[in-house]
Amino acid sequence: MKYLLLPFILLCCFQIGAQNYTTQEMTLQLDENGEATLIPEDVLVNTTGTLWVIKDDLSEPLLKYSYDQQSQTLEFISAGFEGCVLEPIYFGFDRNPINKKEYASSEIIDVGSFFRGCEGDASIGDINFPNECNFGFRSPLIFSFDKDGVLYENGYTHDLSIFDIYSNIRTPFIDIGFPPATAGYTYDFDNHRLIAAAPGGNISIYEVDIDTAQRQLLFEIDLSGCNYTKAIEYIGNDTLLVGGGSCGDIFAIDLATQEMTLLASEVYATYNFLYIEDEIPDATLSQSQFTCSDVGEQVVDLTVIENGIPVNYQATVNVVPDFSVRHCLVYRRLTLTDPNGSDDARLDDYTDTIEIVSSCSSSFTVTQDPPPGTLIPHEETVDIILTVTDEFGNTTLCKTVGCSDSPLSIEDNPLENSFVISPNPTNDLIIIENRNNIPLSLIEIFDINGRVLQSQKNKQEGNTVSMSLVAYSSGVYFVKINSEDDFLVKQIIKQ
DSSP: OHHHHHHHHHHHHHHHHTOOOEEOOEEEEOOTTSEEEOOHHHHEEOSEEEEEEEESOTTSOEEEEEEETTTTEEEEEEEOOTTOOOOGGGOOEEEETTTTEEEEOTTSOSOSBGGGTSBSSOBHHHHOOOOOTTSOOOOOSEEEEOTTSOEEEEOSSSEEEEEOTTTOOEEEEEEOSSOGGGOEEEEETTTTEEEEEEOSSEEEEEEEETTTTEEEEEEEEEOTTOOOOOOEEEEETTEEEEEOGGGOOEEEEETTTOOEEEEEOOOOOEEEEEEEEOOOSSEEESOOEEEGGGOEEEEEEEEEEETTEEEEEEEEEEEEOOEEEESOOSEEEEOOBOTTSOSOEEOOOOTTSSEEEESSOOOEEEEEESOTTOEEOTTOEEEEEEEEEETTSOEEEEEEEEEETOTTOOTTOTTGGGEEEESSSBSSEEEEEETTOOOEEEEEEEETTOOEEEEEEOOOBTTEEEEEOTTSOSEEEEEEEEESSOEEEEEEEEO
């Protein structure tokens, strides 16, 4: 009898030992049609993947490596950053696990999935970080998404904030205690916390508790010769990848034992990492398609063929609808005049200026605070909050900074009747007609976030100037026409 049991016992032991993955809880967001597809990589943590490295080298700022966590090997694949503009020291990038898009900060122009060819519309500039109405733009230096798609970011201060990529609402979170230009942080999806690296000659690793907004030192490792640690990336299984700052080394650190393994040396100063796991072959799920009827926690069974043997896993998936506001402007100039004749600006009704996206609801109510007709004193700003409520009582918000009589306001501008821009909207070229032949010094095109996209000194042919918008995505832009004594700003729409 014991000989008959032996193969079964060996099979059990071999199957247990064959497990190469660990499971993680994840949030699966339905699309606007109320559908979503789950893939094995969403809930299984793989031990191999691709590591993208940003380094301080303008000629080759992006490096691509293949990483094997089990063997602790980092294999170089390629270098380069074709077709994109990058200032690496002020740069962050991360992947949003909810919509599976990669986001980059504003130093990269017109990119989304930049390591897939620099195309797309998922830059931090497109997320529309709040700014001042005088076109001042403050993008984050570093940022990280958590498992639910919440973005933690900081810019030019020690303050770490939570930012909603749809509503434009930024909420102060914690004073991290050190400047972002010489530090970094990443999200630990196994323990729902942020891991931060402080500057200095040692690797100082801090834990930031997301629930209490408190931080504490976990450990320090001597890293002689490296004056800061900025690039860090948590990749699962208690493993933290660390870029050794000025010494150019890349390490793997076991957070449980603090054991450090050198993966690569003399890489150059590293500023940021992004790790994307490899696809998992030979994996099947008990359920891969989800709809509105599945909203809530769902338990999913997975079977993976490992070394020729089926291994079973089980994971919890939180299915949520996509209920958000799109086209939520960062700011708007308040140009409606006070009917009583003061310098105050009057709020319009903006409830019909937003796009509401919902997976599982078809009727909504929208309210505005402050309400339409409210007067805003000259040169002051106001937070305009649009609250959207669906038929189930769920709410989502849009926040816009309204500026009363902005410095770039076009009201009562003597140049207003001298220039005509056509066609507007446009698909490509715009023609600026100078009807009164006013001497011009400079013409600039800004995006909605106030970044100068192009500028040119006056190259007038007769009384017209031509400029192209073909390289830009659809949206609202501004043309600033500078004369010798004054300037005029006009809004244009790229279709």
